[in-house]
Amino acid sequence: MKLYIAKVAIAKFKFWEFYILPPDQTSNFTNIRVAYKMEKTRNASNGRGHGESGRSCQVVRPTATKANINDSPTLPVNIVKETVSRGNACIQARVSDTSEDNFSPVLKFSPVVGDRLSSESTIETCSRPEPRAVKQAGPLEKNFVRADPSYLQTLGQAHSGWIFGAIAELVDNSRDAKATKLEISIESIYFKKAGKDIPMLSIIDDGHGMTHQDVVRMTYFGHKQPDADDPNRIGRFGVGFKTGAMRLGKDALVLTQTADSRSIAFLSQSLNQGKDNLEIPIVSYYRKGQFMELDTVVQSEATAKYNLKSIKEFSPFNKYLIGEKAGLFQDKCTGTQIYIWNLDQWGSNYCLEWDNGLNGGSSFHQGDILIRSRRIRSRPGQISQKVPLDYSLRSYLEVIFLVPRMKIYVQGSLVRSRPLAKSLNKTCVETGIIMGKSAHLTLGRCQLEWEQMNCGIFLYWHGRLIEAYKRVGGMIHNGDTGRGVIGVIDVSDLMDEGNGLVWVHNNKQGFLDCEPYARLEEWLGKVADEYWDNKFDSLNVVKDGALYKPDQEWVQCNKCRKWRMLDPGFDTKSLPVEWFCYMKPFEGLCDLPEQKVDAGVVTVSAKRTGYDSRENSLPFEGIATIKVEDMSSDSIGLSRMAEDSSPLKRIRRGLPRACKKV
Secondary structure (H helix, E strand, O other): OOOOOOOOEEEEEOOEEEEEEOOOOOOOOOOEEEEEEEOOOEOOOOOOEOOOOEOOEEEEOOOOOOOOHHHOOOOOEEEEEEEEEEOOEEEEEEEEEOOOOOOOOEEEOOOEOOOOOOOOEEEEEEEEOOOOOOOOOOOOOOOOOOOOOOHHHHHHHHHOOOOHHHHHHHHHHHHHOOOOEEEEEEEEEEEOOOOEEEEEEEEEEOOOOOOHHHHHHHOOOOOOOOOOOOOOOOOOOOOHHHHHHHHHEEEEEEEEEOOOEEEEEEEEOOOOOOOOOOOOOEEEEEEEOOEEEEOOOOOOHHHHHHHHHHHHHHOOOOHHHHHHHHHHHOOOOOEEEEEEEEEOEEOOEEOEEEEEEOOOOOOOOEEEEEEOOOOOOOOOOOOOOOOHHHOEHHHHHHOOEOOOOOEEEEOOEEOOOOOHHHOOEEEEEEEEEEOOEEEEEEEEEOHHHHHOOOOEEEEEEOOEEEEEEEOOHHHOOOOOOOOOEEEEEEOOOOOEOOOOOEOEOOOOOOEOOOHHHHHHHHHHHHHHHHHHHHHOOOOOOEOOOOOOOOOOOEEEOOOOOOEEEOOOOOOHHHOOOOOOOOOOOOOOOOOOOOOOOOOOEEEEOOOOOOOOOOOOOOOOOOOEEEEOOOOOOOOOOOOHHHHOOHHHHHHHHHOHHHEOOO
């Protein structure tokens, strides 16, 4: 009897793979050979790999013959199936054998360490004309989604309507990282692959940085939303960096550093062009003394070298430029740097254009980043074509935060924040209850918006601007109604469902269509119409050239970022770009608390609106604080206590001389 192997089989069982091999032709025995391999696995408890848990096994016949298997012609074969039980799984091996003496091979396993295989086995023999593949039983297979590289372009379309929304996503991340300083600029850099200088957008902050795990999580396409709504955090959907970066350009590199680590991540459409699956190279280092060493715990050395090679090939960053940018962190400073190139285009040019302004930090002409089209965003009832916020990044960042604390620089020039609620004339605060939740709206007239024929409500969520110039009530149907009237409201509580769900679009440029938002629109329209009817509809118009100055003038300290109320009549244009608390007119310490004005109280300065300081100065200096009772005309009604004050009487008597009835 001679043995002939008709087919080589592979059997898989959990972490094991068994290979049924033909007899060794150089041997005098006809025994088939069985080899096995165990895949490396990680133990969930300690992360260490298991050792091998068994030795080799063979299928042997009781008495080996010395005949060569090649000497025998092809004969009918028997399929022998060996099944070894182990829990709910099994191993199946198939061999072929002639049966002149009705020989049945025996499958023998050597002892097993650890999880033991069952020692019981069954052998089935059945005659078949020729071997046929048998479907192997295995564990339940799960279908995981594959990300095609084209999905990066789809992500960028989240901000297709307004490119500044993409920049805002990256600004939000800096604020969430507790950054105190943020620099945004576009500069030219030489790209060897392109053979020319290309513009590159950089966004650099001094926040707490990201660890390797944070960087990996940042590359996820979304993550689980928090169960609770954190009012001090803006990011929550897990797509902001991807949607923002891919809207601005095709390629983005992130360089981030914590106190103990440094990581580089590369999100690139150029790198993934033509590939079937998305590849995002990440290289991480850990701090060893004063130096950063490659972290081989989270990556192998070979993987790190491959990723660095990919980054250098498809980006302007070689080892020298990476070292130069890493040097910006200085010593043990933390932060994150984002660089974006292959910027989005507008026709034959770029969608963004940039201006470095005048040298020397001049406040007359500061640097800015502009949208090339200068298009005005569509809003119901919008008639003005002069809305700088829609196409000037500097104007947008002036009002992006309800309470601005972070210093933001655009093209090297400091952005002077403009807290809207502190820059209004005839300010009043309205309080209402919407679906059981309290809402506080600050209304007033802004001189700048009056000149540009703008009006509307600014809606903030978690202190971040979501909607600007939202027209409500009569503003929608009449372009002159509400001219110059601005409202400011934070709707964080109202837009929170209470179970982790928020009624905010994931691009943070609008709210979802929901009942709380519909009720809010209705309430805002009613309050804005009443304010306009009571305060301005029958207004006494002042002489030509009169200005609606804010009820209070404020300035922000460049060190402590607190807002300080200025003395009445002080010319804010005389202040330097970077002002500190010790300077005039405050001349105080940064430790002093921030000043606040009670609702319904305004500050009347000695210099009245429309007066020339040289011809109509009043004979007293200082501040008089009065309660506003009736503001239907420019004649301010004073309380009985105020009537007894002779300086205040002079203010009231002087008003008619500066006004004329329509």
